[in-house]
Amino acid sequence: MMLISIILSAMLSVTPAGQAFLRPLQQRDSVLVADQFRYGFRLDGAQEVQGLSLPDFSKMCNDTLVLVSNWQADTVSTKKQLKEGVLDIECWVTLAPFEEGEYHLPDIYVVKHTAEGPDTLCFEAPDPLKVMTMPVDTATFVPHDIKGQINYPVTLKEVLPYIGCGIAGLWVITAIIVVIVALSRRKKKEEERRDPPHIVALRELDKYRSDKFWAPEKQKIFYSGITGAVKDYIDRRFEIDAPEMTTAELFDALKDRSELTPELYEKLKDLFETADFVKFAKYVADDDHNKEALPLCVRFVTSTYQAEIEQEALSEKDVL
Numbered sequence: 365m366m367l368i369s370i371i372l373s374a375m376l377s378v379t380p381a382g383q384a385f386l387r388p389l390q391q392r393d394s395v396l397v398a399d400q401f402r403y404g405f406r407l408d409g410a411q412e413v414q415g416l417s418l419p420d421f422s423k424m425c426n427d428t429l430v431l432v433s434n435w436q437a438d439t440v441s442t443k444k445q446l447k448e449g450v451l452d453i454e455c456w457v458t459l460a461p462f463e464e465g466e467y468h469l470p471d472i473y474v475v476k477h478t479a480e481g482p483d484t485l486c487f488e489a490p491d492p493l494k495v496m497t498m499p500v501d502t503a504t505f506v507p508h509d510i511k512g513q514i515n516y517p518v519t520l521k522e523v524l525p526y527i528g529c530g531i532a533g534l535w536v537i538t539a540i541i542v543v544i545v546a547l548s549r550r551k552k553k554e555e556e557r558r559d560p561p562h563i564v565a566l567r568e569l570d571k572y573r574s575d576k577f578w579a580p581e582k583q584k585i586f587y588s589g590i591t592g593a594v595k596d597y598i599d600r601r602f603e604i605d606a607p608e609m610t611t612a613e614l615f616d617a618l619k620d621r622s623e624l625t626p627e628l629y630e631k632l633k634d635l636f637e638t639a640d641f642v643k644f645a646k647y648v649a650d651d652d653h654n655k656e657a658l659p660l661c662v663r664f665v666t667s668t669y670q671a672e673i674e675q676e677a678l679s680e681k682d683v684l
Contacts, residue, residue, distance in 0.1 A: 381407070381485035384472045386493065389458070395495050397462060400432055404456025405472050405487040406440075411450055417475035417482075421457045429467060432458040467493040562669040565597035569661055578654040586654070587639035590661050594632075597665055611636045623668045631656075632664055 382405070389400040407416075418435050425431040437455045455474075461467055472487040559567075569590055577586035595606035595614070604617050615633045618624060624632075635657055641647035649657075 378473070378484045378486045381405070381474070381487055384469075384487040384489055385456075386469070386490045387456075395461075395493065397464060397495060397497050398460055399495075400458055400460045401493070402456040403459050403469060403472075404435075404454065405474065407451075407453040407455075407474070407476070407485070409450055410453055410476070412478050413451060413453070413476060414479065415477040416453070416455070417477070418455065419470075419473060421459075424470065425459070428461065428463040428465075430460045430462060432460050461493065461495045464495055464497045467495060469493060560669075561597050561600035562665050564600075565593050565665045566662065568593035568596070569658060569665070572658055575654070578651060580648045583642050583649060583654070587642045587649075587657070590658055591636055591639045594661050594664060601668060611640055624664075625667075628664060628667065631660055635660055 384403065384405045387402045388395065389402065392399065407413075416437075421431050421434060435455055435457055437453060440452045440454055469489045469492075471489050474485045474487065476483045476485055572586055572589050576582065577589075592607070595609075598604050598606040598614070598618070602618070602621065604614070606614050609617070611633070614636070615629070618629065638647070638649055638653055638657075642649055
């Protein structure tokens with residue numbers, strides 16, 4: 365066991381002022397190594413105090429008794445006492461012992477300064493501080509590995525707010541994408557409508573000018589593309605709602621059009637019926653049908669457009 369004594373030099377005109385206090389910051393049944401304590405004094409009923417001179421504990425401590433924090437002070441007076449100029453003052457330092465043993469703390473000498481002059485007060489040290497370590501039975505002690513961090517199961521209540529935020533964020537992103545796609549398509553259609561119907565149709569038909577679309581697995585794309593371009597052209601050229609019509613309804617609406625010769629009408633009807641078989645009945649068209657399909661659509665667009673030009677020329681001639 366180690367005996368530690370810290371002694372302050374004697375001072376003249378010393379007035380006994382009570383006992384110093386020693387309070388552990390963490391309440392335990394026993395004092396262990398590295399526990400922290402507040403060691404200080406309480407000065408009750410101090411009047412007209414102009415200041416206090418406190419001893420320097422940093423010079424009194426060492427490696428075994430460490431000064432964690434130097435002097436701190438607080439007033440614990442009531443409002444009534446403050447009005448009367450009476451102060452209850454509490455001052456303390458924070459200490460921590462780092463070796464097992466018995467620590468004899470020094471008395472606390474404080475110089476109180478008043479208008480009448482200085483006065484030295486002595487606060488007697490409490491009983492020795494007995495510090496212990498955790499007892500270890502070296503005969504039966506078995507070292508164990510350090511345990512890992514405990515992982516508690518995640519509950520639905522904890523995860524639900526994050527799931528809700530994730531779903532809401534996903535909906536927002538989806539809505540933004542849908543709006544962007546819709547606006548881009550609308551802009552594209554508006555740009556296309558600025559061009560004449562036959563230019564738009566021929567530009568769309570030109571995308572399928574390759575025999576690679578004749579392969580059985582690509583024929584559905586081929587026939588859907590060229591018939592769709594022709595339907596859009598009919599919609600703008602003849603003001604017939606072709607995209608929403610079946611083949612029978614469409615050609616029933618076209619049969620009386622003067623721009624179409626009977627031969628072109630029949631061939632175009634046969635093309636659309638073949639396209640329906642390819643799209644809906646898994647029919648595979650032969651190379652002869654595939655070879656004639658695109659030129660027939662181009663011929664339909666150019667011939668009807670030429671007929672429109674001739675009709676406009678005749679109308680202008682009649683006006684003149």
